[in-house]
Amino acid sequence: MPGPAAGTAHAATTTDVVCLGESMVTFLPSQPGRLADVPSFGRGIGGAESNVACALAAAGHRAAWVGRVGADGFGDHLVETIASYGVDTSAVRRDPVRPTGIYFRTATDRGTETHEVAYYRAGSAASAMSPANVPYEELFAGRILHLSGITAALSADCLELLRELTAARPGRPMVSFDVNHRPHLWRGGDASVLLELARRADLVFVGEDEAEEAWGIAGPEAIRAALPEPSVVVVKQGSAGATVFASELRPGPRSSHAGGAESAAGARSPNAGGAESAGAGSGDTVTHVPALRVDVVAAVGAGDAFAAGFLSATLRGLPVRDRVRHGHLMAAAVLTVPGDLTEPPAREHADRLVALGDDAWGTLRLGPGWTAADRAPEEVRTP
DSSP states (O other), rough: OOOOOOOOOOEEEEEEEEEEEEEEEEESSSSSSSSOOOOOOEEEEHHHHHHHHHHHTTTOOOOEEEEESSSSHHHHHHHHHHHHOBBOTTOOESSSOOOOOEEEOOOTTTTTTTTTTTHHHHHHHHOOOOOOTTHHHHTEEEEEEEEEEEHHHHHHHHHHHHHHHSSOTTTTTTEEEEEEEEOOGGGTTTTTTHHHHHTTTSEEEEEEHHHHHHHOOOSSSHHHOOOOOSEEEEEEGGGEEEEEEOOOOOOOOOOOOOTSSSTTTTOOOOTTTTTEESSSSTEEEEEEOOOOOEEOOSSSSSSHHHHHHHHHHHHHOOOOHHHHHHHHHHHHHHHHHHSSSSOOOHHHHHHHHHTTTTHHHHHHHEEETTTTTTOOGGGOOOO
16 A cells, blocks of 8 residues: 555655645625525635644744645635745645635524534545555655544545554654544544544544533543653643643654553653642653633634644744643634634743743733733733
């Protein structure tokens, strides 16, 4: 089967994170209401993996997005827009037969019963991704390869591709996997395969709610018990924050082993100032970081932004507590704007907030405009 041979990772990588997945053109409503009643739509882009790549590039990292789009105007728009964030799109492939996926959504928050999304992605160019037609050399060129469970749901070929990319082999970069369970994509399918893929990754992001919905597993400890192989498991708990189970993990080419990553046995990740305790796995530490209070404008793209913030801090070698805090801040930047993407806070600004004591962190409340670089930490608080 086509795929990378052992040792194909570049000796000196020039990319921090490579993200693989489908991106689509999004049509955003001009006003609230049912899709049937909305008179016009603005155009944007949407895609979990490309969102992560754009956020990382905007934060100063070298990010690449690899995908497959149609040889059409929508494909042009996607590639040009993603590239405008500073993302390397040179490995994107154009499909001469299949179209670029699109979708429409209402302005209503995703968490409400009135929210509607209409996807037109069946038979899209991205759904035809397979081990035979993706550029493995580019995928394995970064320090981190970021994947998501959305890709696995697109087609049997896409699922086989993710199995190939998560397989343990010498020279494989660190694999970051966001479970991203989307129930509508798994109708008639078996979402338990996401657990299989997650167990083959090095770093896993999973929502507490989606683990229960997809796998029937409830609670952070039980989730970690079901995912013993990854070096880091980040359990997102909504307004309660996030709990991380971690052993040492360094981005870069990994050596083959049962879990697909090379971790220092018994190593403990530094978590100065975090709520840290001994964890469920050998060498684990458990770190819980409360979420921020945020005046939400739109709850779209926050999970992707959180992953980007966590990955950014991981690339910088920051303690686990700080990685989670950077994830929360990046998510807050997106939550306080209407779309999936926004300019993140300047690194120095974010670092100042991350360095706050636990009490000060707990009093933060972030609203629209909080990312302005000229705002000091105390100025982002509201009563």
